[in-house]
Amino acid sequence: MxxxxxxxxxxxMDFGGLRALDHVNxxxxxxxxxxxxxxxxxxKTTFFNCITGIYTPTGGDILIxxxxxxxxxxxxxxxxxxxxxxxxxxxxxxxxQNIRLFPNMTVLENVMIGRHCRTRSGILGAxxxxxxxxxxxxxxxxxxxxxxxxxxxxxxxxxxxxxxxYGAQRRLEIARALATEPFLxxxxxxxxxMNPHETLELDTLITRIRNEEKVSxxxxxxxxxxxxxxxxxxxxxxxxxxxxQGTPEEIRNNPMVIKAYLGEECDVES
Amino acid sequence: MMTFTEIKKSFLTSLWFMFLTFPIMVIRVNxxxxxxxxxxxxxxxxxIGSFLLSFVWRxxxxxxERGNNHANEHIANMSSSIQRIFSRRRYKIPAMVAAxxxxxxxxxxxxxxxxxxxxxxxxxxMLGLGLNIVVGLAGLLDLGYVAFYxxxxxxxxxxxxxxxxxxxxxxxxxxxxxxLFGVLLGFPVLRxxxxxxxxxxxxxxEIIRLILENWNEFSYGPSGIAHISKPSLFGIKLSFSGxxxxxxxxxxxxxxxxxxxVNRLQNSRIGRAWIALREDxxxxxxxGIDKTRTKLTAFALGATWAGMAGVIFAAKTTFINPASFxxxxxxxxxxxxVLGGMGSIPGVIIAALFLILLPEYLRAFSDYRMLLFGAxxxxxxxxxxxxxxxxxRRNYNFKKAEN
Ligand SMILES: Nc1ncnc2c1ncn2[C@@H]1O[C@H](COP(=O)(O)OP(=O)(O)OP(=O)(O)O)[C@@H](O)[C@H]1O
Ligand SMILES: [Mg+2]
Numbered sequence: 001m002x003x004x005x006x007x008x009x010x011x012x013m014d015f016g017g018l019r020a021l022d023h024v025n026x027x028x029x030x031x032x033x034x035x036x037x038x039x040x041x042x043x044k045t046t047f048f049n050c051i052t053g054i055y056t057p058t059g060g061d062i063l064i065x066x067x068x069x070x071x072x073x074x075x076x077x078x079x080x081x082x083x084x085x086x087x088x089x090x091x092x093x094x095x096x097q098n099i100r101l102f103p104n105m106t107v108l109e110n111v112m113i114g115r116h117c118r119t120r121s122g123i124l125g126a127x128x129x130x131x132x133x134x135x136x137x138x139x140x141x142x143x144x145x146x147x148x149x150x151x152x153x154x155x156x157x158x159x160x161x162x163x164x165x166y167g168a169q170r171r172l173e174i175a176r177a178l179a180t181e182p183f184l185x186x187x188x189x190x191x192x193x194m195n196p197h198e199t200l201e202l203d204t205l206i207t208r209i210r211n212e213e214k215v216s217x218x219x220x221x222x223x224x225x226x227x228x229x230x231x232x233x234x235x236x237x238x239x240x241x242x243x244x245q246g247t248p249e250e251i252r253n254n255p256m257v258i259k260a261y262l263g264e265e266c267d268v269e270s
Numbered sequence: 271m272m273t274f275t276e277i278k279k280s281f282l283t284s285l286w287f288m289f290l291t292f293p294i295m296v297i298r299v300n301x302x303x304x305x306x307x308x309x310x311x312x313x314x315x316x317x318i319g320s321f322l323l324s325f326v327w328r329x330x331x332x333x334x335e336r337g338n339n340h341a342n343e344h345i346a347n348m349s350s351s352i353q354r355i356f357s358r359r360r361y362k363i364p365a366m367v368a369a370x371x372x373x374x375x376x377x378x379x380x381x382x383x384x385x386x387x388x389x390x391x392x393x394x395x396m397l398g399l400g401l402n403i404v405v406g407l408a409g410l411l412d413l414g415y416v417a418f419y420x421x422x423x424x425x426x427x428x429x430x431x432x433x434x435x436x437x438x439x440x441x442x443x444x445x446x447x448x449x450l451f452g453v454l455l456g457f458p459v460l461r462x463x464x465x466x467x468x469x470x471x472x473x474x475x476e477i478i479r480l481i482l483e484n485w486n487e488f489s490y491g492p493s494g495i496a497h498i499s500k501p502s503l504f505g506i507k508l509s510f511s512g513x514x515x516x517x518x519x520x521x522x523x524x525x526x527x528x529x530x531x532v533n534r535l536q537n538s539r540i541g542r543a544w545i546a547l548r549e550d551x552x553x554x555x556x557x558g559i560d561k562t563r564t565k566l567t568a569f570a571l572g573a574t575w576a577g578m579a580g581v582i583f584a585a586k587t588t589f590i591n592p593a594s595f596x597x598x599x600x601x602x603x604x605x606x607x608v609l610g611g612m613g614s615i616p617g618v619i620i621a622a623l624f625l626i627l628l629p630e631y632l633r634a635f636s637d638y639r640m641l642l643f644g645a646x647x648x649x650x651x652x653x654x655x656x657x658x659x660x661x662x663r664r665n666y667n668f669k670k671a672e673n
Contacts, residue, residue: 052556088558096556102549105542106663113546117558119539123567126538127531137539145668158665180558 003065003076004029005184005216006051006092011060013043013050013240020046022240023060028184030067033210033217035227037251038237039260044220045097047237048188052094053084066091067183089117093177094186097220099169101176103162107153110161110172111144114179144179150212151175151205167198171205178213185209187219191226199226206230228252236260276328284321291316334653373522377515385514389586391626392521393579398606398618399528400575405604406613407536408568409548411468413600414455414475418448418573420482420595422580427495427590428488437501437585441578448577449570456569460562463551475600482592494591501585517586524582528575533615535571537664544568545613605643609650611657620658 004027013021020043028034036044050057057080065076079087093114102110119140125133148154151171156164161172170190177185190206191199203226209215221227227234228248236244236251238260244251251257295312299305377385397419404412422444429435429443459470482489489495503516535541543564546554555561584590606625610617629639650657 054552054556083560084552084555085558085560088556093558094556096553100550100553100556102546102553104549104663105545106665108666108668109542109545109663113542113554113557113559116539116543116546121539123535123540123571126540127534129534133538140539141666141668157668158663160663176557 002030003074005065005067006218007061007063007065007076008051009061009063011047011050011062012058013046013055014058020240021050021057024237024240024242026235026242026245028216028218031210031214031216032232033206033219033230035231035234036218036220036237037222037224037227037234038243042237043240044237045188046240048094048186048220051079051087052092052186053079053082053087056081064090064092064184085117088180088182091181091183092186093180093182093184095170095173095177095188095190097188097192099173101161101169101172103160105161106158107148107156107161107164107172108141108144108158110176111147111179112140114176115140115144118181147175147179150208151178152201167194170194171202174205174209178209178215182215185215185217187217187221189220189222191221191223199223202226203230276325276332280321280324280328283324284317287320288313288317330653377518382511382514385518387627387630389514389518389521391623392518392525393583393586394603394606394626395525395619395622396521396528396575396579396582397603398610398622399525399532399615400572400579401603402572402607402610402613402615402618403532403535403544403575404568404572405607406611406618407541407548408544408565408572410565410568411464412471412569412572413468413597413604414471414473414478415572415576415603416595416597416599417455417475417478418451418576419580419583419599420478420592421451421573422448422577423584423590423594424482424489424495424580425577426581426584427498430498430584431495434499437499437581441581444577444581445574446577448573448575448580451577452569452571452573453566455573456566460565472597472600475595475597479592479595482595489592492591492593494589494593495584496589498584498588498590500588521582524578529615529619536613536615540564540567605647609647609657611659611661614657614659614661617657617659617661 006026006028008024008026011021011024011026012019024043024047026034026036026047036047038044046055049055051062060080062079063076064079066074068074077090079090082090102113105113119136121133121136125136145154145157148157151174153168153172153175156168156172161169164172170193174185174187174190187206191202194202206217206219207230210217219227219230231248234244234246234248234251235242236254236257243256243260244254246254292313295316296309298307298309300307376388380388397415401412401415404410404415425444425447426437426440429440430437455471455474459467462470483492485491500513501516501520508516543554543559546557546559547561547564547568551561554564583594587594602625606621607618609625610619610621625643629636632639632642635642
């Protein structure tokens with residue numbers, strides 16, 4: 001088997017005395033959709049924050065092997081301690097549990113920000129507005145609009161992000177992350193606050209992103225129906241530890257997982 | 271029903287005001303004749319005045335709250351229709367021509383005193399546009415902006431005093447030094463935001479001023495530097511009014527240059543990164559924008575204009591000392607940006623002209639200048655927090671994918 005896209009070894013994160021992540025191991029292969037589940041406060045978001053550079057983990061290794069477009073052999077890199085923007089540049093883009101759009105920018109501009117790290121024009125280019133810069137700018141606009149069309153947000157193109165309905169805001173976060181040309185998309189509770197219809201649309205959207213854009217996906221989600229229908233493999237966390245991993249079928253019947261979700265009382269009673 | 275409670279509230283307000291102003295408005299003690307004069311009629315004036323003001327205030331506040339969404343839409347419609355009018359060729363060209371004509375004939379129609387005031391106002395336009403990059407676009411609250419203005423002024427003052435270097439050589443140098451100081455300030459405050467950033471920048475502004483005030487060997491202390499030469503015009507000797515006219519057109523040119531550059535920066539990849547940084551720092555970084563670099567460019571490019579404005583200031587007044595670079599100046603420039611509308615170029619221009627010219631033409635009220643200033647700020651913040659001209663996000667032309 002090829003090197004995993006993302007290989008996390010013994011990831012540990014301490015907040016003062018609190019160990020939010022305790023020697024977590026997770027690997028993601030190319031073209032997989034992986035779900036990370038667990039009860040509230042299990043450390044899922046903290047895991048995302050560690051691998052995207054928002055926190056510097058206390059211990060462990062985060063190794064990525066970016067697939068090259070040419071298909072040539074790619075090398076494995078350790079990305080601990082890189083800044084968030086550097087991680088994004090390497091090809092891992094994320095969304096946030098509590099939506100973090102740029103509220104006073106238009107929908108299109110939000111996506112254009114995602115193109116920032118793939119473009120180069122600087123101060124001089126901006127002031128002189130030379131040929132290269134104008135062309136790059138137009139390419140950014142066109143590419144961003146195409147992403148919006150794919151995600152199904154093109155009718156909102158000139159609206160301010162803050163005026164979008166909730167479900168559309170979540171999808172805009174995905175569009176913005178896709179604009180950075182990631183090989184791995186990290187979604188933190190993308191279905192939170194969505195109605196059943198929107199959740200269904202999200203299901204097809206995520207599958208489409210994987211199949212058409214060839215982007216692997218790691219998502220945190222509490223909606224079990226969505227998780228079971230989407231994921232190839234599932235990792236389960238509780239109290240900062242990984243307690244189980246496997247296919248949806250295996251996870252559904254795993255007693256450890258049932259215990260973590262239903263709580264200790266259940267255990268005592270039985 | 272609603273109005274009755276409103277009237278009651280206004281009535282209580284007026285009672286409270288009558289009570290508060292009682293000692294100063296009503297009682298007058300004549301110490302010589304040992305008499306106390308009771309001026310009851312003043313109490314009625316205060317009562318009726320504050321009642322009416324309070325009622326009007328409440329009325330507008332209620333209208334604003336009730337029709338908040340409605341009003342916002344209305345404002346958006348209004349500004350977009352203004353824009354539409356100006357984007358139409360038929361109106362745009364005559365408007366531009368009229369503005370250009372006014373600008374061109376101003377120094378010949380007005381006397382040199384008024385032209386001088388206009389030059390000052392234009393300098394504040396330039397400063398406002400510079401600070402607009404830092405505060406309005408990048409969202410970094412900088413209370414020490416005047417420091418860069420001082421850096422520019424002293425660059426020209428000192429270089430001219432010691433080496434006799436001319437204005438046109440120093441102008442870009444002042445800008446460059448401003449940018450350098452911008453980066454110097456930027457580095458230590460990279461991690462700070464909001465109030466903390468405001469306090470540190472405030473301190474930075476004061477440090478620069480105190481250095482200029484106390485380092486006598488370097489900056490000649492409080493007595494400052496005199497006899498700085500005015501800008502030259504191909505070595506032609508100008509009359510007194512000729513010099514002012516020249517300065518005026520120089521300033522017009524500089525303002526146009528500033529508008530041109532700031533406008534282009536704002537609508538570029540870097541400008542968008544600044545706005546994203548203002549909107550959400552964490553998301554901005556997570557989307558691949560280098561926070562450090564973006565912040566430093568904002569500080570540097572903002573300070574460049576202050577540096578250049580400083581050089582022009584030194585050349586205009588021919589005398590500089592630290593008293594010109596107090597916190598009041600920073601506060602003034604910040605007010606221009608906030609009043610004009612954060613990130614809005616036309617807003618900043620209008621606010622600068624308004625705030626600088628109005629006090630000059632209202633000399634009669636000069637005692638109440640600060641009071642008026644405060645009242646305007648409060649009213650603006652309550653009724654129109656987005657500033658005189660709110661920024662309207664730009665729409666782009668894009669290619670639709672053929673299905
Ligand atoms: N910056 C921080 N400082 C201190 N403690 C933190 C910090 N961030 C998270 N924690 C703690 O780490 C634990 C894990 O939190 P985390 O947000 O990762 O949970 P989660 O699995 O995402 O939960 P949810 O499903 O509710 O989103 C919690 O106990 C939380 O209080
Ligand atoms: Mg979470």
